[in-house]
Each structure stands twice: as C-alpha cells, then as structure tokens.
Amino acid sequence: MGRQLWDADWEITKPLVQQLIHHQFPQLSSLPIQEIGNGWDNSVFRIGDDYVFRFPRRQIAVSLLRTEARILPKLENYITIPYSKPLFFGEGSEEYPFPFLGYTYLSGKFPIGISDKARKQSTVTLARFLKNLHAFPVTTAQQEGVLFDQRNLTDLAERKDKMLSFLDHLTLFITQEELNEIAEYLHGITLDRVKPQHVLIHGDLHFKNMLVDDTGKLTGIIDWGDVNIGHPACDLSIAYSFLPPASRHAFYEIYGEVDEETQILAQMIAVYIPMLILMQAINDKEEVIALEAKSIIQRAIANS
Structure with missing residues (x-):
C-alpha cells in the first residue's frame, strides 16, 4: 500500500515531548509522561495526573489546532458535558516545528465493547x-x-x-x-x-x-x-x-x-x-x- 490518509509527517516521541515540556513549561517538567495514543492528526500524551497534551503529527492539523485554541474557551456556556479545555499553548521551535496544546485531563475510557x-x-x-x-x-x-x-x-x-x-x-x-x-x-x-x-x-x-x-x-x-x-x-x-x-x-x-x-x-x-x-x-x-x-x-x- 502507498501513503495512507493517517500517515504522519512528523514522529512524536516521548523524548521529544519531554524536551518540549521542559523548555516551554518547566513547571510541568517533573511530572511523568505517558503516551496515550495517535489519531490521524495528533499524538496524545498524558502529563502527570491532571493534563493531556496534543501534538500535531501532520501539517494539515496545525491550522486546525490554532482554531481549536481560540474557539474552545468560548464554548464553556454552551457545552453541557465535560470537554477538552486548553490551558497550555506551546509554540513551534527548533526541536519541533508545530504549535501544540495542553488541556485538562478528562477521566474515562473509549466506549469499546459496551452494551x-x-x-x-x-x-x-x-x-x-x-x-x-x-x-x-x-x-x-x-x-x-x-x-x-x-x-x-x-x-x-x-x-x-x-x-x-x-x-x-x-x-x-x-x-x-x-x-x-x-x-x-x-x-x-x-x-x-x-x-x-x-x-x-x-x-x-x-x-x-x-x-x-x-x-x-x-x-x-x-x-x-x-x-x-x-x-x-x-x-x-x-x-x-x-x-x-x-x-x-x-x-x-x-x-x-x-x-x-x-x-x-x-x-x-x-x-x-x-x-x-x-x-x-x-x-x-x-x-x-x-x-x-x-x-x-x-x-x-x-x-x-
């Protein structure tokens, strides 16, 4: 098979995430980092118990992430269920060219195999x-x-x-x-x-x-x-x-x-x-x- 829709433009590794968090959000640098998974557009890592960060893995996701950062805070009075709220706004650097976002961590699991x-x-x-x-x-x-x-x-x-x-x-x-x-x-x-x-x-x-x-x-x-x-x-x-x-x-x-x-x-x-x-x-x-x-x-x- 050739290139697929979900193929990444940029590989997001745990060492890279550690480096980005340490440089841009040093107050979080002592917290454990756990990879949660990869979607089509973003890689997701849990930082400590309270935060989750999303890193674009495809160029197309960058503008989408910036829009998300602006609109999500405006939805607070409309959304009737817990949703991802951005708290940390990372910028592209020499280590990683894309912006990235950190959110409040929402507990729960994917609805897989439920009745x-x-x-x-x-x-x-x-x-x-x-x-x-x-x-x-x-x-x-x-x-x-x-x-x-x-x-x-x-x-x-x-x-x-x-x-x-x-x-x-x-x-x-x-x-x-x-x-x-x-x-x-x-x-x-x-x-x-x-x-x-x-x-x-x-x-x-x-x-x-x-x-x-x-x-x-x-x-x-x-x-x-x-x-x-x-x-x-x-x-x-x-x-x-x-x-x-x-x-x-x-x-x-x-x-x-x-x-x-x-x-x-x-x-x-x-x-x-x-x-x-x-x-x-x-x-x-x-x-x-x-x-x-x-x-x-x-x-x-x-x-x-």
Missing part, C-alpha cells in the same frame, strides 16, 4: 450536548477563525462511490454476507446531494473522541481538531453509530426535528467514518479497534 443498555443511558446527554453546540452563534465562531467545512460532506453520490470502493479493502476482515449488507445499504441511497446547512460542529464525533465511565455512560468529548462550520448531520451521525437503533427517536425528540435529507446524510457518515477507522485498524493490526469499528457499521445500518 446497548449502556449506550442508551447517554441518549439524553448526547442530544442536549449537540443541541446546545449547534446553537452557538455562527458569526461568533467566524470571528474566532472557525472556517466553513471543506470536506464536501453534502455530496452523497461521491461519498457512496468512495464507500463502495472501500469494500474491496475489507474482504479479509468482513464476511461476504456482511459486505453484501453494506453494499445493499449504500445502493439503497438514491439521494445524490443534500442542501448545505451551517452550524458550529465538532466535526469528528466518533467513539475514539468520546469517553465513558465504568458503566458505559458518556463522561466527556475530546479532540476538537476538526471543529468547523458545517452540516449538523456530521455530528448527528453519532445517533446512528453510538446509540442503539431504538434510541434514535428519543434522541431526536430532545435535539429537535431534522429533515429526511439530514437523517440520510447522518446515517451515511455513521457508516463512512468507521469504515475508515476499520481500514486503519487492519493496517495497524489493532484487532480490538477493528472489531469495534465493524460493530459500529452494523449498528449504523440497522433500522430503528
């Missing part, structure tokens, strides 16, 4: 969170440098073609019957494009950017690197990927009614994102993540 019963208890929390986030004034977001989404999310025909092409990469991990179910779902989408809508969105709301407690209840939202002004369906996809199908109606009762186009796009994104995560997990030989992504696809295409 439908556990997922259901977060229905109200998720609906209220997104209702308030999407009510944030777009003009204020623009003033803080938040850009309009450039991912062409509303082009369903193009996305469907991409997703059908992804199936060829999943044949070793998904049964033919499961592949047929996904293909049948995709071929059943006859809408080519939805009308643009503009609200402030998290932009990357999936299980690797959510935290839950030991009971599976949602406790925090992390990684706001893709925050932008775009179609609410991008975030509403969580109603299909995370919640069991039987909870979707209750979710929309709290969030508010949305048109059929929005629901179609939200469900489609709920399948698209875990397909990407599954391909990366297969490439990286992360079986637990691959199994979770596979189960999300099955949940997302299920009828309520």
